[in-house]
Amino acid sequence: MTQYVMNRSKLWSRKSKEDKIFDLINLLFLTTLSLVVLYPLYFIIIASISNPDSVYNGDVWFWPQGITFEGYERIFQDNRIWTGYKNTVLYTVVGTLVNVTLTLMAAYALSRKDLVGRNFFMILFVFTMFFSGGLIPTYLVVKNLGMVDTMWALIIPKAVAVWNLIVARTFFQSTIPDELLESAKMDGCSNTKFFLKIVLPLSKPIIAVMVLFYAVTHWNSFFDALIYLNNEDKYPLQLILRSILIQNEASASMVGDVESFAAQQRIADLIKYGVIIVAAIPLLVLYPFIQKYFVKGALIGSIKG
Numbered sequence: 001m002t003q004y005v006m007n008r009s010k011l012w013s014r015k016s017k018e019d020k021i022f023d024l025i026n027l028l029f030l031t032t033l034s035l036v037v038l039y040p041l042y043f044i045i046i047a048s049i050s051n052p053d054s055v056y057n058g059d060v061w062f063w064p065q066g067i068t069f070e071g072y073e074r075i076f077q078d079n080r081i082w083t084g085y086k087n088t089v090l091y092t093v094v095g096t097l098v099n100v101t102l103t104l105m106a107a108y109a110l111s112r113k114d115l116v117g118r119n120f121f122m123i124l125f126v127f128t129m130f131f132s133g134g135l136i137p138t139y140l141v142v143k144n145l146g147m148v149d150t151m152w153a154l155i156i157p158k159a160v161a162v163w164n165l166i167v168a169r170t171f172f173q174s175t176i177p178d179e180l181l182e183s184a185k186m187d188g189c190s191n192t193k194f195f196l197k198i199v200l201p202l203s204k205p206i207i208a209v210m211v212l213f214y215a216v217t218h219w220n221s222f223f224d225a226l227i228y229l230n231n232e233d234k235y236p237l238q239l240i241l242r243s244i245l246i247q248n249e250a251s252a253s254m255v256g257d258v259e260s261f262a263a264q265q266r267i268a269d270l271i272k273y274g275v276i277i278v279a280a281i282p283l284l285v286l287y288p289f290i291q292k293y294f295v296k297g298a299l300i301g302s303i304k305g
Helices: 002-014 017-048 052-057 070-077 079-111 118-130 135-144 152-158 162-175 178-186 191-199 201-220 223-228 237-245 261-302
Strands: none
Touching: 017 261, 052 261, 070 079, 070 261, 079 118, 079 152, 079 162, 079 191, 079 201, 079 237, 079 261, 118 162, 135 152, 135 223, 152 223, 162 201, 178 191, 191 201, 201 261, 223 237, 237 261
16 A cells, blocks of 8 residues: 555656646546536435435435435335336346347347348448337337237337447457457357357456446336336336326325325425435446446447447
């Protein structure tokens, strides 16, 4: 630690005056930007465990006041939250598995120079980025395939994101040399075995990036569920949060035992802060485990278009 501080001190002393001024301005700018981004999240956390009267009066701005977990108790007493959680976890796990599998298989095939017509297939994929079918034609396709009011309506139409496909294809082109394939073929390795035994173990960074991209998309998605799902028992968590946060529909089980309307409103505000935290916790827990792969995978995959 002491050696590290000494090295940093030597490095700082060797910098020119202009570099030091630039570093200070850069540090000040990034610190301010971090505070602007992080403070709203921090405020939601402390507001969700503070007395609703203190939040309502504006006394909560840095530390929680009158700590209470009543909001969380009421949230987890509502069966809609648990049902939404279960559905969202199911949609996220299955959807991400389908997305990552299809994206990696298509990206690897398109990265191979010996694939006949790969430029034609790539043009078809890119074409869909600029010209989509639109809402009504897509709904009719989903309906005719019998997927309305099923979880497959939220997964199949968006099974492959073209942007992610391009990033993964670039990663394979940059990290899997042709000589490796030729060497494997000389040892009798098939294409499938080469992909499963050699390519995938070397592709952990891009797999982590794809998992994060698709998982976050599925976790935050609500529009497709709004269009294709009719049964409330199949609603994902985000659709339930939407009704609580935007449409101000905290259920009777949450605030029904509170007598006055003003008290109900304050409790409802406390519940809103709590459900934001409840919805964000899984991704906040997941991110640190794949963060070490994220930067490397995203940078390598985005170097070449």
